[in-house]
Amino acid sequence: MGRNSLNGATDEETQSSFGKSASRFARTTAEKARDYRRRKLAEKRAWGPREIEIRRWQRAAITPPATALATLGAGQCAHFMAMQAATSTGGAAALAGLSVAGVAFVVRVAGKTIFLPRWESLYWSVAGIVTVWMAATTALGLSWISTALLVAFTAVFARPWMRGHPQPDYEQAAIPAVETLELEPASDENEELVEEILERFDAFIAARGKKLEGAMLTNMESLATGWRFDVEVDVDKHTTKDVLDLQEKIAAVMGDLGMGVDDIIPEPHPTGHRGKAQLTFTTTNPLKRGVPYQGPRYNNGEIAVGPWRDGEGWGSIVLTDHKNSVYNGLVTGDPGMGKSVFLENLGMSALSSGCWQVFYTDGSEDADSSALLNKYMTWSEAGLKGARRQLAAVKNYLEMRGVENNATGTRGVNPSPERVGLLWIIDELHRLATADPEFAAELAQVVRLGRKKGVSVWGATQGTDLKEDFGSVTALRDILTSRNVAACYSSSKYGHSLISGAALAPNTLPNDGGYMYLKTPGMSRYAMLRTDYAEDMTRWAAAIPECPWDENGYLSVKKHLEENQTDESAKRDKARRRLEALKTRLKHGIDLTESDNNADDSVSSAATSVTAPIDNLIAMIPRLDQGPSQQPSPDQEDELDRVHHAILGLVREGVAATGEIVERMRARDVSERTTKRKLAELVKQGHLATGIKQGIYELPAA
Missing domain, CATH: 3.40.50.300 (P-loop containing nucleotide triphosphate hydrolases)
Incomplete structure (x- = not known):
């Protein structure tokens, strides 16, 4: 058994430690790779329509140059392989051409479910050009002429592809386009109508003693919807505001010509001159049929x-x-x-x-x-x-x-x-x-x-x-x-x-x-x-x-x-619960006041969550006047509601004045008007009696 000269460990121990380190390194690398994939997937799921459109365009934009570079590299590699194998140039060229054609066919067949028919002709044209270019390059090798031809083919065939994949608008990406407003032009200029406008203005607006004495209509401009004039007034007598205030008067004067108040548009003059204004007479309404929505738009505020x-x-x-x-x-x-x-x-x-x-x-x-x-x-x-x-x-x-x-x-x-x-x-x-x-x-x-x-x-x-x-x-x-x-x-x-x-x-x-x-x-x-x-x-x-x-x-x-x-489904659920609560109150004769409609969600959810028999629902309604020894009769239960019972409970506790009852009921989200109406109903039905002093209530004598 050998010893390691550095730390005295045996060869087996050293190998074991190296194995553990390698295993730990592999696990760490795998975890990092897994975390990276998860993070990228989360980012992709968070993409909005704008990011999706931009990335789709980026993939489309890189397709033509990437295809050209792949073709260039494949052609040169095929030529080198033919040279190394010392085969005939004709055989190598034929093999390269058949390979490209086969790959193109397989890609087309395999992608039949996602292949767009409108790109069919472009796809086969590109496949044919690449096949011929690959065969020629395999036989003759790469040259300036073949490279230039490849660049030229790429430019020609990339043009319709890029036209079909326009760059998205970064400011308003993925906003659907709609038709724009097309104005209905007015009929050709009617000299008689213009003359009539001028005569009526002079006679009823600008004549001596009229609203704009001495005013003149000048600089007529023809519009798609009518005519626009400059109004020049005597600055010693009138200002632009005098013209602006005469819209209804001018409309009345021009009424026989088929013009209403909306057809007369008085405005300040673009020059800001206090002695001038603009007056537009319109004969058609381009907005009558409505204006198709153009989508969200935001331009510098x-x-x-x-x-x-x-x-x-x-x-x-x-x-x-x-x-x-x-x-x-x-x-x-x-x-x-x-x-x-x-x-x-x-x-x-x-x-x-x-x-x-x-x-x-x-x-x-x-x-x-x-x-x-x-x-x-x-x-x-x-x-x-x-x-x-x-x-x-x-x-x-x-x-x-x-x-x-x-x-x-x-x-x-x-x-x-x-x-x-x-x-x-x-x-x-x-x-x-x-x-x-x-x-x-x-x-x-x-x-x-x-x-x-x-x-x-x-x-x-x-x-x-x-x-x-x-x-x-x-x-x-x-x-x-x-x-x-x-x-x-x-x-x-x-x-x-x-x-x-x-x-x-x-x-x-x-x-x-x-x-x-x-x-x-x-x-x-x-x-x-x-x-x-x-x-x-x-x-x-x-x-x-x-x-x-x-x-x-x-x-x-x-x-x-x-x-x-809260998300949309939660809001819908809340609205449904409230609807069921209102229906439940109405079914069981519970009065719907403004305060009831605005009640807390707890009241609504309590009422709507009940799917049990009616007896259980009635048991949920507060009966504040019920004591341990007194229970309302069935008849009383039918004719009195939640607010009635609350008021009776207050009177039983000694809260007898109208003002105090109103304040206590307001704390329970019952309005003053509702409280007073319920008090009157209780008196009328004999459940309460008025006291000696006005505005004081008491329980009737047994």
């Missing part, structure tokens, strides 16, 4: 909303200047006039940019305002409790950004993938502000602070009344309407002052949905527009790539997201 009534481009709102400010906004109008479609485009476009995360609050407890926003935004909530949860997260985000600005010496915030902005969309804002004015006051503080900290708040209301829509918080209404306003059709006249400059009337817009007036920073148009729309917009939302938070932004809201995020 602007989001296109829809095309203008005169067909001259698209209107856009401004979400940020991408310098140091973000902007809030408001969309308002009657139900069914396009507010939710506007918000869906806003949320999808912001999310697709990679510069924003989007919180969505539905003011309706039923979460039925927009299924798209509820499903696809970063975080969605419904009702006042959900709004409160998101408010807490937004406050944390504001605090983080404020400290971050101070620490880095940054003035404001520029939303970007490195420092993500936060867009908070609140639908049915009026419901939340009316139910909880304190929430409206706190929201006003958010919109005050958000401009330089990266939070943009967009609300949707059905009007602009200070009390009914903004909880009597003046600052909230003023700030939300100071920058971006989208005023849809409204039967109310409150919205007339939303678009500064012209006295526009949202109640004159067409009421078939999507039409709106728009105000946004840097825009001076006063024409109406119409939002683009598709019956199913979810395919665009589903194609938006997932963009991560930046570290600080995510840490500020991490706790709230982890505690409150």
Whole structure:
């Protein structure tokens, strides 16, 4: 037995230690390889539509040069092998050609299930060229001429291949394309109609003693939808605003020519001259048939909303200047006039940019305002409790950004993938502000602070009344309407002052949905527009790539997201449980008050989880007036509900005054109106009696 001179170990011991080390090294290498494969597989599963499109294009782009290089190397190797074997050049060339043709045939047959028929001719053309080139190179060897021919063939045959695999748009990858809006041009210029417009304007608008005495229409421009004129006024008597305020008057004058108020578009002059304006007369409505949805779009902080009534481009709102400010906004109008479609485009476009995360609050407890926003935004909530949860997260985000600005010496915030902005969309804002004015006051503080900290708040209301829509918080209404306003059709006249400059009337817009007036920073148009729309917009939302938070932004809201995020199936299950709870209450005569609809989920789940007989369900309803020696009779049980029994229990405990009963019941989420109605019913049915003093109740004498 030999000894190792270095440490005195035997040869067997040394070999054993080497074996163990090799085995340990092999296991470690295998584990690392397995972890690497798992990590790569996890990354691949996390790819969004954008990454998948980019990698598909990368594989397509590398196919032609890779094929050419493989052919070049194979040809040279075949020539060397023929030289070494000392075979005839003709036989070697024939063998190489047959080999290539055979491989091409096998690949085609083996890939028949995934082979695309449209590439059939290109595939066999390339296979034929490679076969001939390989045979010639095997016989003659590689030369400058054969290499040049191979490069030329690659360029020729790669062209249709690359044309069929275009490079994806990195900004808007995987967004399905739709047809663009095609305007219906107006008929050829009608000189008689133009003359009639000029005569009527001079006679009823610009004549002595009329609204715009001394004004003139000049510089006529023909449009696809009508005609545009410059309006020059006497600056000693009138200003541009006087022209803007005459839309309805001019429409009345031109009414006999088939023009309505929507066909008359007064606007400030592009030069900004205070003595000039522009006046457009349209004869066709290119928006009448609707505008096909164009998909999410985000251009340096602007989001296109829809095309203008005169067909001259698209209107856009401004979400940020991408310098140091973000902007809030408001969309308002009657139900069914396009507010939710506007918000869906806003949320999808912001999310697709990679510069924003989007919180969505539905003011309706039923979460039925927009299924798209509820499903696809970063975080969605419904009702006042959900709004409160998101408010807490937004406050944390504001605090983080404020400290971050101070620490880095940054003035404001520029939303970007490195420092993500936060867009908070609140639908049915009026419901939340009316139910909880304190929430409206706190929201006003958010919109005050958000401009330089990266939070943009967009609300949707059905009007602009200070009390009914903004909880009597003046600052909230003023700030939300100071920058971006989208005023849809409204039967109310409150919205007339939303678009500064012209006295526009949202109640004159067409009421078939999507039409709106728009105000946004840097825009001076006063024409109406119409939002683009598709019956199913979810395919665009589903194609938006997932963009991560930046570290600080995510840490500020991490706790709230982890505690409150639920997937779509969980939300559906919750809605189904609530539906069953409401049905159960109705079946058993339990009154549905507003407070019942907004009750905690524990009440709903308790009621809906019951699949047992009716007796078990009735046993779950609290009977607070039941004592150990007194049980309600069956008749009483049928005519009294949960609230009745709660009130009887309070009176039995000595809570007799109306005010005290109302306060105690409010703590149980029963409104004052419901409590007083139930008290009256109990008195009428003989379960309670009024005391000597007014507003005092007592149990009737036995």
